[in-house]
Protein backbone atom coordinates (compact mmCIF):
# COMPACT_ATOMS: atom_id res chain seq x y z
CA UNK A 1 0.00 0.00 0.00
CA UNK A 2 1.20 3.54 -0.68
CA UNK A 3 2.65 5.55 2.13
CA UNK A 4 0.42 8.44 3.22
CA UNK A 5 2.09 11.84 3.39
CA UNK A 6 2.42 13.47 6.77
CA UNK A 7 -0.13 16.23 7.04
CA UNK A 8 1.92 19.18 8.33
CA UNK A 9 5.43 20.02 9.41
CA UNK A 10 4.52 22.10 12.43
CA UNK A 11 1.77 21.89 14.99
CA UNK A 12 0.16 25.06 13.57
CA UNK A 13 -2.97 24.60 11.49
CA UNK A 14 -2.10 22.81 8.24
CA UNK A 15 -0.91 25.16 5.51
CA UNK A 16 0.09 27.94 7.90
CA UNK A 17 3.81 28.80 7.74
CA UNK A 18 6.04 29.68 10.70
CA UNK A 19 5.04 32.85 12.55
CA UNK A 20 8.10 34.48 14.20
CA UNK A 21 7.27 36.27 17.47
CA UNK A 22 9.38 38.70 19.45
CA UNK A 23 8.59 37.85 23.07
CA UNK A 24 7.49 41.07 24.81
CA UNK A 25 9.65 42.28 27.70
CA UNK A 26 7.91 43.13 30.99
CA UNK A 27 8.53 46.85 31.59
CA UNK A 28 6.84 46.58 35.00
CA UNK A 29 6.08 43.61 37.27
CA UNK A 30 3.07 41.78 35.81
CA UNK A 31 -0.22 42.25 37.64
CA UNK A 32 -3.19 40.47 36.15
CA UNK A 33 -6.01 38.00 36.42
CA UNK A 34 -5.74 35.47 33.62
CA UNK A 35 -8.56 33.09 32.72
CA UNK A 36 -7.15 30.10 30.83
CA UNK A 37 -9.15 27.83 28.48
CA UNK A 38 -10.33 24.32 29.34
CA UNK A 39 -8.05 21.38 30.09
CA UNK A 40 -6.76 19.39 27.12
CA UNK A 41 -6.58 16.15 29.12
CA UNK A 42 -10.05 16.47 30.65
CA UNK A 43 -11.56 17.42 27.28
CA UNK A 44 -9.93 14.42 25.56
CA UNK A 45 -11.27 11.99 28.18
CA UNK A 46 -14.72 13.57 28.20
CA UNK A 47 -14.97 13.21 24.40
CA UNK A 48 -13.70 9.62 24.25
CA UNK A 49 -15.86 8.42 27.15
CA UNK A 50 -18.93 10.22 25.76
CA UNK A 51 -18.30 8.34 22.50
CA UNK A 52 -18.25 5.04 24.41
CA UNK A 53 -21.28 5.82 26.57
CA UNK A 54 -24.75 4.31 26.58
CA UNK A 55 -26.56 7.59 25.75
CA UNK A 56 -25.83 11.11 24.42
CA UNK A 57 -24.19 13.60 26.78
CA UNK A 58 -22.90 17.17 26.83
CA UNK A 59 -19.48 18.71 27.37
CA UNK A 60 -19.41 22.34 28.51
CA UNK A 61 -16.28 24.51 28.19
CA UNK A 62 -14.39 21.83 26.24
CA UNK A 63 -11.04 23.05 24.96
CA UNK A 64 -11.23 24.29 21.37
CA UNK A 65 -7.67 23.95 20.09
CA UNK A 66 -5.91 21.86 17.45
CA UNK A 67 -5.54 18.72 19.61
CA UNK A 68 -9.18 18.66 20.63
CA UNK A 69 -10.42 19.59 17.14
CA UNK A 70 -8.48 16.61 15.76
CA UNK A 71 -9.99 14.47 18.52
CA UNK A 72 -13.51 15.54 17.52
CA UNK A 73 -12.79 15.04 13.81
CA UNK A 74 -11.33 11.59 14.53
CA UNK A 75 -14.36 10.59 16.59
CA UNK A 76 -16.68 11.77 13.83
CA UNK A 77 -14.71 9.62 11.37
CA UNK A 78 -15.45 6.66 13.67
CA UNK A 79 -19.19 7.38 13.50
CA UNK A 80 -19.67 9.56 16.60
CA UNK A 81 -22.00 12.54 16.24
CA UNK A 82 -20.78 15.77 17.86
CA UNK A 83 -22.86 18.95 17.68
CA UNK A 84 -20.84 22.07 18.48
CA UNK A 85 -23.66 24.07 20.05
CA UNK A 86 -23.19 27.52 21.53
CA UNK A 87 -23.62 28.08 25.26
CA UNK A 88 -24.09 31.58 26.71
CA UNK A 89 -20.63 31.84 28.25
CA UNK A 90 -18.97 28.63 27.12
CA UNK A 91 -19.30 26.18 24.23
CA UNK A 92 -21.56 23.17 24.83
CA UNK A 93 -20.95 20.10 22.69
CA UNK A 94 -23.50 17.29 22.46
CA UNK A 95 -21.92 13.91 21.82
CA UNK A 96 -24.05 11.05 20.50
CA UNK A 97 -22.36 7.65 20.54
CA UNK A 98 -22.89 5.40 17.51
CA UNK A 99 -24.54 2.01 17.71
CA UNK A 100 -21.18 0.65 16.47
CA UNK A 101 -17.96 2.44 15.56
CA UNK A 102 -17.27 2.55 11.82
CA UNK A 103 -13.92 1.63 10.26
CA UNK A 104 -12.48 2.76 6.94
CA UNK A 105 -11.28 6.32 7.57
CA UNK A 106 -7.75 7.72 7.79
CA UNK A 107 -7.56 9.72 11.02
CA UNK A 108 -5.23 12.72 11.30
CA UNK A 109 -3.58 12.77 14.74
CA UNK A 110 -1.59 15.99 14.09
CA UNK A 111 0.99 16.05 16.89
CA UNK A 112 -1.53 15.09 19.59
CA UNK A 113 -0.46 12.26 21.90
CA UNK A 114 -4.03 12.02 23.17
CA UNK A 115 -5.40 11.45 19.65
CA UNK A 116 -2.76 8.93 18.56
CA UNK A 117 -3.06 6.94 21.84
CA UNK A 118 -6.80 7.28 22.66
CA UNK A 119 -8.44 6.75 19.25
CA UNK A 120 -6.75 3.52 18.03
CA UNK A 121 -8.39 1.59 20.93
CA UNK A 122 -11.79 2.86 19.74
CA UNK A 123 -10.91 1.86 16.16
CA UNK A 124 -10.12 -1.60 17.54
CA UNK A 125 -13.84 -1.88 18.40
CA UNK A 126 -14.87 -1.19 14.78
CA UNK A 127 -15.37 -3.98 12.23
CA UNK A 128 -12.62 -3.40 9.67
CA UNK A 129 -9.49 -1.34 9.11
CA UNK A 130 -8.86 2.26 10.20
CA UNK A 131 -5.66 4.15 9.33
CA UNK A 132 -3.86 6.80 11.39
CA UNK A 133 -1.30 9.42 10.39
CA UNK A 134 -0.14 12.81 11.65
CA UNK A 135 2.53 15.48 11.48
CA UNK A 136 6.06 14.56 10.45
CA UNK A 137 7.21 15.17 14.06
CA UNK A 138 4.50 12.81 15.31
CA UNK A 139 5.94 9.89 13.35
CA UNK A 140 8.76 9.46 15.86
CA UNK A 141 6.52 9.56 18.93
CA UNK A 142 6.50 6.16 20.72
CA UNK A 143 3.58 3.81 20.10
CA UNK A 144 4.97 0.32 20.84
CA UNK A 145 3.27 -0.12 24.22
CA UNK A 146 -0.15 0.70 22.76
CA UNK A 147 0.39 -1.56 19.74
CA UNK A 148 1.33 -4.46 22.03
CA UNK A 149 -1.75 -3.83 24.16
CA UNK A 150 -4.12 -3.69 21.17
CA UNK A 151 -2.64 -6.88 19.73
CA UNK A 152 -3.00 -8.67 23.09
CA UNK A 153 -6.61 -7.48 23.25
CA UNK A 154 -7.34 -9.15 19.90
CA UNK A 155 -6.88 -6.37 17.30
CA UNK A 156 -4.45 -6.37 14.38
CA UNK A 157 -2.02 -3.44 14.08
CA UNK A 158 0.20 -2.94 11.05
CA UNK A 159 2.73 -0.23 10.28
CA UNK A 160 2.25 1.59 6.98
CA UNK A 161 5.02 2.52 4.57
CA UNK A 162 8.69 1.87 3.95
CA UNK A 163 10.94 3.36 6.60
CA UNK A 164 8.20 3.42 9.21
CA UNK A 165 9.86 4.17 12.56
CA UNK A 166 7.53 2.05 14.65
CA UNK A 167 4.75 4.60 15.04
CA UNK A 168 2.55 6.65 12.70
CA UNK A 169 1.35 5.91 10.07
CA UNK A 170 -0.33 2.63 10.97
CA UNK A 171 -3.61 0.78 10.58
CA UNK A 172 -5.79 -0.97 13.16
CA UNK A 173 -8.17 -3.75 12.21
CA UNK A 174 -10.69 -4.51 14.91
CA UNK A 175 -14.07 -6.00 15.71
CA UNK A 176 -16.91 -5.01 18.06
CA UNK A 177 -16.54 -8.15 20.20
CA UNK A 178 -12.81 -7.70 20.93
CA UNK A 179 -11.88 -10.26 23.60
CA UNK A 180 -9.56 -8.20 25.88
CA UNK A 181 -8.35 -10.08 28.98
CA UNK A 182 -4.81 -10.14 30.38
CA UNK A 183 -2.54 -7.64 28.66
CA UNK A 184 1.06 -6.82 29.50
CA UNK A 185 2.74 -3.72 28.08
CA UNK A 186 5.73 -1.48 28.69
CA UNK A 187 4.19 1.92 29.36
CA UNK A 188 7.38 3.70 30.43
CA UNK A 189 7.34 5.83 27.27
CA UNK A 190 3.87 7.24 27.94
CA UNK A 191 1.05 6.95 30.45
CA UNK A 192 -1.28 7.52 27.50
CA UNK A 193 -0.88 3.84 26.48
CA UNK A 194 -2.47 2.89 29.81
CA UNK A 195 -5.19 5.55 29.65
CA UNK A 196 -6.12 4.67 26.06
CA UNK A 197 -6.54 0.98 26.88
CA UNK A 198 -8.35 1.61 30.20
CA UNK A 199 -10.98 3.71 28.47
CA UNK A 200 -12.14 0.78 26.27
CA UNK A 201 -11.70 -1.78 29.09
CA UNK A 202 -15.38 -1.99 29.98
CA UNK A 203 -16.31 -2.55 26.33
CA UNK A 204 -14.00 -5.56 25.93
CA UNK A 205 -15.78 -8.91 26.09
CA UNK A 206 -13.54 -10.17 28.91
CA UNK A 207 -12.84 -6.76 30.43
CA UNK A 208 -9.23 -5.70 30.89
CA UNK A 209 -6.46 -6.91 33.18
CA UNK A 210 -3.61 -4.55 32.27
CA UNK A 211 -0.07 -4.72 33.66
CA UNK A 212 2.97 -2.56 33.10
CA UNK A 213 6.25 -4.49 32.93
CA UNK A 214 9.48 -2.88 31.75
CA UNK A 215 12.67 -4.85 31.00
CA UNK A 216 14.71 -1.90 32.28
CA UNK A 217 12.59 -1.35 35.36
CA UNK A 218 11.48 2.07 34.06
CA UNK A 219 8.34 3.42 35.71
CA UNK A 220 5.12 4.62 34.05
CA UNK A 221 5.27 8.45 34.01
CA UNK A 222 2.42 10.89 34.65
CA UNK A 223 0.62 9.00 37.44
CA UNK A 224 -1.96 11.82 37.88
CA UNK A 225 -3.04 11.42 34.25
CA UNK A 226 -3.80 7.75 34.87
CA UNK A 227 -5.61 8.63 38.10
CA UNK A 228 -7.64 11.12 36.03
CA UNK A 229 -8.64 8.37 33.59
CA UNK A 230 -9.62 6.04 36.42
CA UNK A 231 -11.67 8.80 38.11
CA UNK A 232 -13.48 9.64 34.85
CA UNK A 233 -14.30 5.94 34.35
CA UNK A 234 -15.63 5.55 37.91
CA UNK A 235 -17.74 8.68 37.52
CA UNK A 236 -19.39 6.84 34.61
CA UNK A 237 -20.13 3.71 36.63
CA UNK A 238 -17.18 1.64 35.36
CA UNK A 239 -15.50 -0.63 37.93
CA UNK A 240 -11.75 -0.17 38.03
CA UNK A 241 -9.40 -1.85 40.49
CA UNK A 242 -6.11 0.07 40.67
CA UNK A 243 -5.18 -1.10 44.16
CA UNK A 244 -1.91 -2.75 43.02
CA UNK A 245 0.99 -0.80 41.52
CA UNK A 246 1.32 -1.04 37.73
CA UNK A 247 -1.82 -3.18 37.50
CA UNK A 248 -5.33 -2.10 36.50
CA UNK A 249 -8.44 -4.28 36.21
CA UNK A 250 -11.54 -2.98 34.41
CA UNK A 251 -14.75 -5.03 34.62
CA UNK A 252 -16.86 -5.39 31.48
CA UNK A 253 -20.09 -3.41 31.44
CA UNK A 254 -21.75 -0.23 30.21
CA UNK A 255 -20.18 3.24 30.32
CA UNK A 256 -22.83 5.59 31.71
CA UNK A 257 -23.32 8.91 29.91
CA UNK A 258 -22.46 11.97 32.01
CA UNK A 259 -22.80 15.71 31.33
CA UNK A 260 -19.55 17.43 32.30
CA UNK A 261 -18.00 20.88 32.56
CA UNK A 262 -14.29 21.12 31.86
CA UNK A 263 -12.07 23.09 34.27
CA UNK A 264 -9.14 25.32 33.30
CA UNK A 265 -5.95 23.76 31.92
CA UNK A 266 -3.48 24.06 34.79
CA UNK A 267 -0.39 23.23 32.71
CA UNK A 268 -1.36 26.04 30.34
CA UNK A 269 -1.75 28.35 33.34
CA UNK A 270 1.86 27.65 34.35
CA UNK A 271 3.60 30.22 32.09
CA UNK A 272 1.29 33.00 33.34
CA UNK A 273 1.95 32.12 36.97
CA UNK A 274 5.67 31.84 36.21
CA UNK A 275 5.46 35.38 34.78
CA UNK A 276 4.59 36.62 38.27
CA UNK A 277 7.54 34.72 39.73
CA UNK A 278 10.14 36.08 37.28
CA UNK A 279 8.98 39.71 37.28
CA UNK A 280 8.22 40.03 41.00
CA UNK A 281 4.56 40.64 40.09
CA UNK A 282 1.25 38.98 40.90
CA UNK A 283 -0.99 36.79 38.74
CA UNK A 284 -4.30 35.15 39.65
CA UNK A 285 -5.83 32.28 37.70
CA UNK A 286 -9.55 32.02 38.61
CA UNK A 287 -11.49 28.73 38.96
CA UNK A 288 -8.42 26.81 40.18
CA UNK A 289 -9.82 23.53 41.53
CA UNK A 290 -9.31 22.63 45.18
CA UNK A 291 -8.82 19.01 44.19
CA UNK A 292 -7.78 17.79 40.78
CA UNK A 293 -5.89 15.05 38.96
CA UNK A 294 -4.38 17.52 36.52
CA UNK A 295 -0.57 17.27 36.83
CA UNK A 296 -0.32 21.03 36.25
CA UNK A 297 -1.60 21.51 39.81
CA UNK A 298 1.97 20.79 40.89
CA UNK A 299 2.95 24.27 39.68
CA UNK A 300 1.83 25.43 43.15
CA UNK A 301 4.54 23.42 44.90
CA UNK A 302 7.12 24.10 42.18
CA UNK A 303 6.75 27.90 42.30
CA UNK A 304 6.83 27.87 46.10
CA UNK A 305 10.14 25.95 45.95
CA UNK A 306 11.52 28.59 43.59
CA UNK A 307 10.64 31.13 46.30
CA UNK A 308 7.35 32.62 45.08
CA UNK A 309 4.34 33.11 47.37
CA UNK A 310 1.44 30.88 46.38
CA UNK A 311 -2.12 31.24 47.71
CA UNK A 312 -5.26 29.33 46.79
CA UNK A 313 -8.54 30.99 47.82
CA UNK A 314 -11.98 31.87 46.50
CA UNK A 315 -10.42 34.17 43.85
CA UNK A 316 -8.35 31.32 42.42
CA UNK A 317 -4.63 30.60 42.55
CA UNK A 318 -2.49 33.68 43.12
CA UNK A 319 1.28 33.69 42.69
CA UNK A 320 3.32 36.63 43.94
CA UNK A 321 6.95 36.90 42.90
CA UNK A 322 9.71 37.73 45.34
CA UNK A 323 13.20 39.22 44.84
CA UNK A 324 15.07 36.09 43.92
CA UNK A 325 14.33 32.69 42.40
CA UNK A 326 15.99 29.88 44.35
CA UNK A 327 17.54 26.81 42.75
CA UNK A 328 15.50 23.58 42.89
CA UNK A 329 16.04 19.84 42.81
CA UNK A 330 12.87 18.36 41.35
CA UNK A 331 11.52 15.03 40.17
CA UNK A 332 8.97 16.00 37.54
CA UNK A 333 7.98 12.47 36.43
CA UNK A 334 4.36 13.03 37.44
CA UNK A 335 4.12 16.53 35.91
CA UNK A 336 6.48 16.47 32.97
CA UNK A 337 4.42 18.98 30.96
CA UNK A 338 5.84 21.62 33.32
CA UNK A 339 9.49 20.90 32.43
CA UNK A 340 10.04 23.60 29.76
CA UNK A 341 8.76 26.46 31.92
CA UNK A 342 10.55 25.06 34.98
CA UNK A 343 13.85 24.84 33.06
CA UNK A 344 13.61 28.53 32.19
CA UNK A 345 12.92 29.42 35.82
CA UNK A 346 15.99 27.34 36.75
CA UNK A 347 18.10 29.36 34.30
CA UNK A 348 17.03 32.52 36.15
CA UNK A 349 17.64 31.13 39.66
CA UNK A 350 20.46 31.82 42.12
CA UNK A 351 22.29 28.45 41.82
CA UNK A 352 22.43 25.19 39.91
CA UNK A 353 19.15 23.29 39.62
CA UNK A 354 18.55 19.61 38.91
CA UNK A 355 15.47 18.36 37.08
CA UNK A 356 14.95 14.60 36.85
CA UNK A 357 12.44 11.79 36.29
CA UNK A 358 11.60 12.98 32.76
CA UNK A 359 13.53 10.70 30.38
CA UNK A 360 10.28 10.08 28.50
CA UNK A 361 9.88 13.72 27.40
CA UNK A 362 12.43 12.97 24.67
CA UNK A 363 9.32 11.43 23.04
CA UNK A 364 6.98 14.40 23.54
CA UNK A 365 6.19 16.98 20.82
CA UNK A 366 9.95 17.14 20.34
CA UNK A 367 12.92 15.79 22.30
CA UNK A 368 12.29 18.34 25.03
CA UNK A 369 15.55 17.70 26.89
CA UNK A 370 17.62 18.34 23.76
CA UNK A 371 15.47 21.32 22.76
CA UNK A 372 15.77 22.97 26.17
CA UNK A 373 19.53 22.37 26.31
CA UNK A 374 19.99 23.92 22.83
CA UNK A 375 17.82 26.98 23.48
CA UNK A 376 19.09 27.68 26.99
CA UNK A 377 22.71 27.35 25.92
CA UNK A 378 22.02 29.78 23.05
CA UNK A 379 20.96 32.41 25.63
CA UNK A 380 24.08 31.72 27.72
CA UNK A 381 22.95 29.26 30.42
CA UNK A 382 25.07 26.20 31.23
CA UNK A 383 22.96 23.10 30.65
CA UNK A 384 23.81 19.42 30.88
CA UNK A 385 21.44 16.76 29.60
CA UNK A 386 21.33 13.76 31.93
CA UNK A 387 19.74 10.36 31.32
CA UNK A 388 16.46 11.52 32.78
CA UNK A 389 16.58 15.29 32.96
CA UNK A 390 18.63 18.47 32.97
CA UNK A 391 21.19 20.20 35.15
CA UNK A 392 20.84 23.96 34.71
CA UNK A 393 23.61 26.40 35.72
CA UNK A 394 22.36 30.00 35.65
CA UNK A 395 24.75 32.48 34.01
CA UNK A 396 24.44 35.98 32.61
CA UNK A 397 21.78 35.57 29.93
CA UNK A 398 21.67 37.39 26.57
CA UNK A 399 19.41 37.93 23.55
CA UNK A 400 18.98 35.07 21.13
CA UNK A 401 16.60 33.28 18.85
CA UNK A 402 14.45 30.65 20.58
CA UNK A 403 13.55 27.55 18.56
CA UNK A 404 10.14 26.09 19.36
CA UNK A 405 10.41 22.80 17.43
CA UNK A 406 6.63 22.90 16.83
CA UNK A 407 6.22 22.48 20.61
CA UNK A 408 3.67 24.68 22.39
CA UNK A 409 5.43 24.30 25.74
CA UNK A 410 8.77 25.39 24.27
CA UNK A 411 6.93 28.53 23.08
CA UNK A 412 5.51 29.13 26.59
CA UNK A 413 9.02 28.75 28.04
CA UNK A 414 10.51 31.22 25.53
CA UNK A 415 7.79 33.74 26.38
CA UNK A 416 8.61 33.54 30.11
CA UNK A 417 12.31 34.09 29.41
CA UNK A 418 11.48 36.98 27.07
CA UNK A 419 9.79 38.87 29.93
CA UNK A 420 13.17 39.52 31.53
CA UNK A 421 15.76 39.09 28.74
CA UNK A 422 15.70 41.52 25.78
CA UNK A 423 15.13 40.30 22.24
CA UNK A 424 14.11 36.70 22.69
CA UNK A 425 12.63 35.92 19.28
CA UNK A 426 10.65 32.72 18.81
CA UNK A 427 10.86 31.14 15.35
CA UNK A 428 7.18 30.17 15.44
CA UNK A 429 4.43 31.11 17.86
CA UNK A 430 1.81 29.24 15.79
CA UNK A 431 2.62 26.01 17.62
CA UNK A 432 0.68 27.27 20.67
CA UNK A 433 -2.46 26.46 18.65
CA UNK A 434 -1.99 22.85 19.75
CA UNK A 435 -3.64 23.56 23.11
CA UNK A 436 -4.10 27.34 23.52
CA UNK A 437 -4.41 29.37 20.27
CA UNK A 438 -5.20 32.50 22.29
CA UNK A 439 -1.83 32.40 24.12
CA UNK A 440 -0.24 35.49 22.42
CA UNK A 441 -3.39 37.55 23.02
CA UNK A 442 -3.67 36.50 26.68
CA UNK A 443 0.07 37.11 27.18
CA UNK A 444 -0.07 40.63 25.72
CA UNK A 445 -3.21 41.40 27.72
CA UNK A 446 -1.44 40.34 30.91
CA UNK A 447 1.38 42.80 30.13
CA UNK A 448 -1.00 45.61 29.12
CA UNK A 449 -2.98 45.14 32.36
CA UNK A 450 0.28 45.46 34.30
CA UNK A 451 1.24 48.72 32.57
CA UNK A 452 -2.26 50.13 33.16
CA UNK A 453 -2.19 49.16 36.85
CA UNK A 454 1.25 50.78 37.18
CA UNK A 455 0.06 54.03 35.54
CA UNK A 456 -3.01 54.14 37.80
CA UNK A 457 -0.78 53.64 40.83
CA UNK A 458 1.58 56.45 39.78
CA UNK A 459 -1.36 58.80 39.06
CA UNK A 460 -2.98 58.23 42.48
Ligand SMILES: O=C(O)C1=C[C@@H](OP(=O)(O)O)[C@@H](O)[C@H](O)C1
Pocket residue numbers: 040041042044113114189190191192195221222225336337360
Ligand atom coordinates in the same frame (compact mmCIF):
# COMPACT_ATOMS: atom_id res chain seq x y z
O1 LIG B 1 -3.20 11.57 29.34
C1 LIG B 1 -2.97 12.75 29.12
O2 LIG B 1 -3.87 13.58 28.90
C2 LIG B 1 -1.57 13.20 29.12
C3 LIG B 1 -0.59 12.39 29.65
C4 LIG B 1 0.83 12.78 29.72
O3 LIG B 1 1.50 12.06 28.70
P1 LIG B 1 2.89 11.25 28.95
O4 LIG B 1 2.63 10.23 30.00
O5 LIG B 1 3.19 10.71 27.61
O6 LIG B 1 3.87 12.29 29.41
C5 LIG B 1 1.01 14.28 29.50
O7 LIG B 1 2.36 14.61 29.37
C6 LIG B 1 0.22 14.74 28.29
O8 LIG B 1 0.42 16.10 28.04
C7 LIG B 1 -1.26 14.52 28.53
Ligand SMILES: C=C(OP(=O)(O)O)C(=O)O
Pocket residue numbers: 111112113114337364365409435
Ligand atom coordinates in the same frame (compact mmCIF):
# COMPACT_ATOMS: atom_id res chain seq x y z
C1 LIG C 1 3.12 16.01 26.08
C2 LIG C 1 2.13 16.82 25.72
O1 LIG C 1 1.16 16.54 24.81
P1 LIG C 1 0.57 15.22 24.16
O2 LIG C 1 -0.82 15.11 24.64
O3 LIG C 1 0.64 15.48 22.67
O4 LIG C 1 1.44 14.07 24.58
C3 LIG C 1 2.00 18.17 26.31
O5 LIG C 1 0.96 18.81 26.07
O6 LIG C 1 2.92 18.63 27.02
